[in-house]
Structures are given as structure tokens and as C-alpha cells.
Amino acid sequence: MGDNLILSFRPDLQIKEEAGKIYLQSPVRSLVCQRVSRGLRQLMKTLTTGSGSEDFLSEPVFKEDGAGEVAKFYYHLQQFIERGFISYNVMMEQEILAIYTPFSAAPLYNEKLFKQKQRYRLSRFTYSRRDGQEIILESPLANGRVVLTHWLAAAVLHLLAEACTAGEISMQFPALPKKSLQLFLELLLSAGMLEEVDDAGISAGEGDEVLQQWEFHDLLFHARSRLGPHEQPVGGTYRFWGRIAPLPAVKNPMSGERIKLYRPDMEKLREDDYPFSLVLEERKSIRDYADEPISVQQLGEFLYRSARIKELIKANPPAGLLYEASYRPYPGGGAAYELEIYLAVNECEGLPGGLYHYDPWQHELEKLTTRTSEVEGLLKYCSNAAGLKELPPVSLHITARFQRVAWKYQSLTYSVILKDVGALCQTLYLVATAMDLAPTAIGSGPAKLLCRIAGLNYLQESAVGEFILGNKRI
Numbered sequence: 417m418g419d420n421l422i423l424s425f426r427p428d429l430q431i432k433e434e435a436g437k438i439y440l441q442s443p444v445r446s447l448v449c450q451r452v453s454r455g456l457r458q459l460m461k462t463l464t465t466g467s468g469s470e471d472f473l474s475e476p477v478f479k480e481d482g483a484g485e486v487a488k489f490y491y492h493l494q495q496f497i498e499r500g501f502i503s504y505n506v507m508m509e510q511e512i513l514a515i516y517t518p519f520s521a522a523p524l525y526n527e528k529l530f531k532q533k534q535r536y537r538l539s540r541f542t543y544s545r546r547d548g549q550e551i552i553l554e555s556p557l558a559n560g561r562v563v564l565t566h567w568l569a570a571a572v573l574h575l576l577a578e579a580c581t582a583g584e585i586s587m588q589f590p591a592l593p594k595k596s597l598q599l600f601l602e603l604l605l606s607a608g609m610l611e612e613v614d615d616a617g618i619s620a621g622e623g624d625e626v627l628q629q630w631e632f633h634d635l636l637f638h639a640r641s642r643l644g645p646h647e648q649p650v651g652g653t654y655r656f657w658g659r660i661a662p663l664p665a666v667k668n669p670m671s672g673e674r675i676k677l678y679r680p681d682m683e684k685l686r687e688d689d690y691p692f693s694l695v696l697e698e699r700k701s702i703r704d705y706a707d708e709p710i711s712v713q714q715l716g717e718f719l720y721r722s723a724r725i726k727e728l729i730k731a732n733p734p735a736g737l738l739y740e741a742s743y744r745p746y747p748g749g750g751a752a753y754e755l756e757i758y759l760a761v762n763e764c765e766g767l768p769g770g771l772y773h774y775d776p777w778q779h780e781l782e783k784l785t786t787r788t789s790e791v792e793g794l795l796k797y798c799s800n801a802a803g804l805k806e807l808p809p810v811s812l813h814i815t816a817r818f819q820r821v822a823w824k825y826q827s828l829t830y831s832v833i834l835k836d837v838g839a840l841c842q843t844l845y846l847v848a849t850a851m852d853l854a855p856t857a858i859g860s861g862p863a864k865l866l867c868r869i870a871g872l873n874y875l876q877e878s879a880v881g882e883f884i885l886g887n888k889r890i
């Protein structure tokens with residue numbers, strides 16, 4: 417690897433010594449070193465306080481433990497590399513050009529990949545962002561991350577938007593030593609951030625039928641919202657506990673103009689309702705509406721059976737419940753129930769057209785506005801999405817109060833929210849079927865328009881699902 421590539425412990429590696437053993441801990445992997453020789457201790461000291469090429473690192477080990485211990489040096493170094501404890505620093509004389517830290521158990525750096533005459537281009541999945549005080553390079557396909565420590569590294573990336581050889585890059589940046597550039601390109605290749613481009617200008621990734629069908633944001637979301645090629649914590653970490661108060665289970669009132677909704681007799685429904693299997697088998701999307709509009713009583717029954725709060729659960733930190741929760745007819749991740757329902761009403765008997773918010777605790781509608789052209793815009797969007805000739809009788813716009821979930825979960829917040837939308841949608845479908853109504857889910861919607869009409873802050877609460885409803889034509 418030479419003096420241009422030097423190894424160090426990753427900066428966030430925790431090291432402590434107890435009773436003659438040395439414990440090493442990265443965000444995801446650990447190692448206990450027993451019977452630590454003077455040479456191994458020296459190796460760890462060098463990797464922590466400074467860094468060096470393999471040759472540089474091995475010298476003091478041989479001096480302390482004797483040349484016969486050469487195999488042990490490589491064994492220990494390999495242990496560190498396999499656990500992702502080692503960062504590779506590409507040097508540019510005394511300065512560092514970039515640092516690559518592979519994730520644990522990632523394939524090792526492979527300097528044989530690079531070809532001098534080959535043309536390379538950045539993968540379309542590679543992206544750069546600020547993390548703390550660093551500019552980093554990541555990709556959902558990568559096995560590690562790169563820190564761009566020198567502006568020349570960022571400048572090289574700029575050229576790599578188009579396919580080019582190392583020689584072509586060198587011509588643009590003569591101050592960048594050729595060996596450093598080559599190591600940097602090798603490192604990006606090893607990380608899966610750079611692709612070879614053939615004479616026709618096609619890279620292996622672009623020619624791949626599977627990869628072609630992945631959009632950048634979908635693959636990033638998939639990779640980062642599950643355990644996988646990253647080192648972020650995944651799950652209920654409560655990282656804002658003690659710093660930011662969790663949002664209440666029920667939203668503050670949105671309007672003084674409130675409409676009490678009909679509550680069905682659930683005991684009677686248990687006796688008279690269609691059997692479950694019939695409802696499940698009959699459930700389907702219906703986009704053909706009866707001439708007689710849906711009534712406010714039907715809307716009340718529909719919302720009560722599918723989305724009301726059945727029970728509010730107060731936060732109880734000593735018992736492990738750190739936030740207010742609730743129970744509703746549909747399941748919800750963490751019982752956080754971040755979803756809110758807004759109704760754009762076109763035609764409903766007993767309810768004037770307009771936009772309403774459903775209060776699931778009081779089982780009331782809160783009137784937000786009359787039937788403006790913007791409310792019609794919501795209905796129109798849904799009409800187009802469902803291929804209707806007219807506006808739907810009612811469209812439901814499901815928002816998420818994102819921080820209800822983000823306060824508890826890390827990495828998977830948005831994926832939990834979308835799963836909750838799915839659970840709610842199926843419940844809306846089943847209740848509508850049991851009530852002989854006409855339901856259809858809608859795949860996307862105008863998130864910003866709803867925010868504008870309802871006065872919502874897009875980052876706090878915006879639309880994540882849509883649904884249309886009416887009376888079924890019999």
C-alpha cells in the first residue's frame with residue numbers, strides 16, 4: 417500500500433483497559449484482547465494517537481516482540497480490519513486527501529481493482545452531505561463511508577460526474593500526486609461508489625436490469641430504514657428523552673366550529689354485522705357512486721368503527737411508557753398513533769362542503785374551511801388518480817405528526833409511518849365494505865396543498881396517504 421495509504425483506528429473507537437485486558441468497541445462491533453504483548457500495545461497506541469503504513473506499524477512490534485512474532489502482527493491487524501476498526505487515510509504528502517472507513521466485516525480494501533486506462537464515473541447512488549464538521553460521501557450500495565478531508569477530493573468528484581481516466585483527472589489537477597489520486601480512486605471503487613464505464617459509455621450498474629429500476633431515494637430509504645449496510649442504531653432509542661417533550665396523543669383543537677358525529681351501537685353491530693369472511697372476500701376498490709350522496713351519519717359510523725380512540729393511555733415512565741399512547745381499531749407502531757384524518761367534502765348529506773379534521777378522541781369533526789377552490793384541488797387530485805369522471809363524494813387525507821414516531825424510533829420512523837398508513841387503509845376498506853360503501857385507496861397526494869389549506873407545518877405534519885369514499889351504486 418505504501419506511505420500514501422496509512423492506517424489508523426477509526427476516531428469513534430472506544431478503548432479501555434481493565435485487569436490486563438484491552439476492550440475495543442466501535443458503534444457496532446467489539447473485541448477483547450487478552451495477554452497483550454508489548455508489541456501489540458505499541459500497535460494499538462500508534463493506531464490511536466497517529467497512524468502509519470503497514471510497514472511503519474510493524475516495525476516497533478518486531479522491535480518489542482521479536483521478528484518471530486510477525487504472524488501475530490498480521491493476525492491482530494486483520495482482527496481490527498475485519499471488525500471495521502480501521503480507517504484508511506489517503507495521504508497527499510503531509511495532508512490527508514480522504515479517509516475511508518469500511519463497515520464491520522465489509523470486504524477489505526483491494527488495490528488490484530484499479531486500472532490506469534479504465535474510465536470511471538461516480539455511481540448515481542453516491543451522494544455527499546455534511547455530517548458534523550465533515551463532508552462525507554455515502555451510498556446505499558457502499559460498504560463504508562468516505563470523509564473528504566481536502567477540497568481536492570471534492571474537486572476530483574466533480575470531474576467524476578462524467579466518465580474519465582486517472583490520467584485525465586491528473587491533467588486537471590497537476591498538484592495532486594498521481595499515487596494519491598490512484599489510491600483515492602481505488603478506495604472509491606472498493607467502497608462501491610465508483611463504477612467502470614465501457615467504451616459505449618455504459619457502466620455495469622446502468623446495464624443491470626435490477627439496479628436500473630431502483631430510484632436513488634428508494635434504495636437509500638430501503639438501506640437506511642432497516643438493519644443493513646450502515647452503522648446507525650435502528651429501533652426505539654428514545655434519543656430525545658429529557659431534551660424534547662413528546663407530542664400529546666391527541667392534537668390540540670384545530671377549530672371552534674365542531675360537529676358531533678353519530679356513534680353506532682357496537683353491541684348491536686356485533687350481532688347484526690356481515691360475517692368477517694364475507695367482508696374480507698367482498699372487499700374491493702369501488703369507483704362508481706350512487707346518485708344518493710353519503711350521509712354525515714354514515715361518515716360518523718365509518719370513522720367511529722375505523723379510527724376513533726378507544727382508550728387513552730397516560731405516560732408512565734416508571735412502568736416504561738415514556739409517552740402518552742392510545743388504542744384504536746387499527747394497529748399502530750408503538751401505539752403512537754401519529755396519523756390524523758382530514759376530510760375534503762364534495763357531497764355529503766347533512767354536512768356542508770369544505771375541509772374538516774377528525775378529532776378521534778371526541779369523535780367530532782372540526783371545520784377548517786368551506787369548499788374553496790383549494791379544497792376542490794384536493795378532490796380533483798384524487799379524482800384524477802382514480803380515473804373518475806367527476807369529483808369523489810369525499811376524499812380522506814391522512815397526515816402524520818412525524819415527531820410522535822421520531823421521538824421514539826431511530827432510522828425507521830418514516831417506514832413505520834407508511835406501514836401504519838397501510839394498516840389504517842385496510843381497516844378503512846373493511847369497514848367501508850361492511851357498511852356497503854364505495855372505498856378506494858389513492859397512491860399519492862398533494863402534501864403541500866393540504867398543509868396550506870389546513871395551516872400545517874410541512875415538517876411537523878403533512879399528508880402520507882389518501883383515500884376516497886362514497887355511497888356504492890347498487
Ligand SMILES: Cc1cc2nc3c(=O)[nH]c(=O)nc-3n(C[C@H](O)[C@H](O)[C@H](O)COP(=O)(O)O)c2cc1C
Nearest residue numbers: 699700701702703801802803841856857858859860
Ligand atoms: C397503497 C395503495 C394505493 C392505491 N392507489 C390507487 C390510486 O391511486 N388510484 C386507484 O384508482 N386505485 C388505487 N389503489 C387501489 C388498487 O388499484 C386496488 O386495490 C387494486 O387494483 C386491487 O383491487 P381491489 O382493491 O379491488 O381488490 C391503491 C391501493 C393501495 C393499497
